[in-house]
Amino acid sequence: MxxxxxxxxxxxxxxxxxxxxxxxxxxxxxxxxxxxxxxxxxxxxxxxxxxxxxxxxxxxxxxxxxxxxxxxxxxxxxxxxxxxxxxxxxxxxxxxxxxxxxxxxxxxxxDDLKKVVQANAEKRQKEVLKAKRLIGEEVNKYKLWQASQGAVPYLAALKSMAEGIRLTETDKMSKKLNGLDETERAAVDKLTRHIIDQLFRPIYYSMKDAEEIDAKKNKIWALKSMFNLEPEYKRRLLPQGSTPAQLPAGA
CATH class of the missing domain: 3.40.50.720 (NAD(P)-binding Rossmann-like Domain)
Structure with a gap:
């Protein structure tokens, strides 16, 4: 002993x-x-x-x-x-x-020492459970963040689509804007950009919401389906003038 x-x-x-x-x-x-x-x-x-x-x-x-x-x-x-x-x-x-x-x-x-050991063991067990809970929370946060990152390429594609529509419609109105000077044209350009930003701001923030992973994935899928989006890296592979809807199944 x-x-x-x-x-x-x-x-x-x-x-x-x-x-x-x-x-x-x-x-x-x-x-x-x-x-x-x-x-x-x-x-x-x-x-x-x-x-x-x-x-x-x-x-x-x-x-x-x-x-x-x-x-x-x-x-x-x-x-x-x-x-x-x-x-x-x-x-x-x-x-x-x-x-x-x-x-x-x-x-x-x-016997007194055994009680101390038991008390310390119980304290350590509580700390272990606390640590596991904290680790679980951090892992869940990371998974949510990872899931939200899946929305990034679709948000970029949506922004690119909106910008394309803005430029196309602005070009169609170019003849009617001939009477405007450069300052006024810049103001119109800024206004249309601002309108698009305000329209899509709720979508951007929605993708950052704290929610269940499945809910986040469903939201991304809905965004993709609603606007027929393809990530930017896939859009760059499309032939000029084609749209995501023209891609063969499985692309």
Whole structure:
């Protein structure tokens, strides 16, 4: 048990200052040497006869012996004039159950540690669930964004179609606009552009709405079908003068 305790302590603080007390100093040193590859640069050993001297200058005391009777009692601690944490990992217990009643002494057993471990496990589980929920939300946001990107080429095609219609109709009216000077013609051009932008603005914003992925895909399909659109990269492959409706099936 002592070996596992040392390994656990070194895993958190390899250079922790500690004193290993044992009836046999040689056995204590052998144990330190056995786990020296994990830490222990500030570790030392002491005989059992010096146990109370060691406890008197310690902040935390772990007990892990095979003693059938408590080796630390409430009466033993009455003279301690500093805060002290006792952690008993022995079976049977090495620390008397009433030691925690001494002012400044905090006594814990294996069962107490199990409760702490359980509480930490439950806390971690809650954090895991929270993390999974956040990841799920971010994944969903990404999928929505990805789906909305599917609308981009169709919006570009719609804008191109609208601009083509605007230029065609403006050209048809060119004779009636002969009486206008350059400033007035520019004003008409700006006005027609503005009208188109205002007409299609709700469509653009609609594609950015937060909604279910299927709803987003249905909206894109409706846009494509309603205006008989093909993405810009496909329109560039069409023969000059043709329309998307003239493409063979499956194009």
């Amino acid at each position: 002592a070996r596992l305790l040392l390994i656990a302590l070194y895993s958190k603080q390899p250079d922790i200052q500690l004193t290993l007390v044992n009836r046999s100093v040689d056995k204590a040193q052998e144990l330190l040497d056995e786990v020296s590859n994990r830490g222990g640069s500030r570790a030392s050993v002491a005989p059992a006869t010096e146990m109370w001297d060691v406890i008197g200058r310690s902040d935390v005391v772990f007990t892990a012996t095979a003693s059938k009777d408590p080796i630390i009692t409430k009466a033993d601690l009455e003279s301690i004039e500093r805060s002290l944490m006792l952690v008993d990992i022995s079976v049977p217990l090495n620390i008397a159950g009433d030691c925690g009643e001494v002012d400044g002494v905090f006594s814990y057993t294996v």
